[in-house]
Amino acid sequence: MKENIVKNKSFDFALKIIELYKILQSEKEYVISKQILRSGTSIGANVAESVAGVSQADFVHKLTISSKEARETIYWLQLLKQSELVNLDIDLSSYINDCNELIRLLTAIVKTINTKSN
Known part of the structure; x- marks a missing residue:
């Protein structure tokens, strides 16, 4: 199976965000830390979902x-x-x-797919 670079990078980034969240929590910063945790881990979650997209449009939408x-x-x-x-x-x-x-990787993937579709 071909390596999925964006999936790997977004997963690694999510791990990094979790570590930042722990640091922020230890500093008693609770509001922004939760926002960063949610959005930062959601990147990889949506990339993972895109892999199981039911259509090309669904794949692009998740990305x-x-x-x-x-x-x-x-x-x-x-x-x-x-x-x-x-x-x-x-x-x-x-x-x-x-x-x-x-963002650059995701944008490139979406643009490439959209170009091939047209």
Whole structure:
């Protein structure tokens, strides 16, 4: 079976988000941490669902949702970073960069499928 790069990267990103969530919880940050957990892990969940899509349109739809969740995750990460709500010893830029990479991959896949369909 061919390696699914976007599936692997989104899963790895979800694990990274879970670790960030644990750190934020230990710092008693409960609101934004839950938002980041939800949107950050939803990226991979929708990618996983897309693999079992019942049609090409369903596949594209799930990947589009993944892309939207990634954009939402970036929003929460930027808000957390710029608000200085908690003092973190980690660089949130790496999370944002990982998320942007996922968006680029998802966008490329959707564009390729849409181009082939037309």
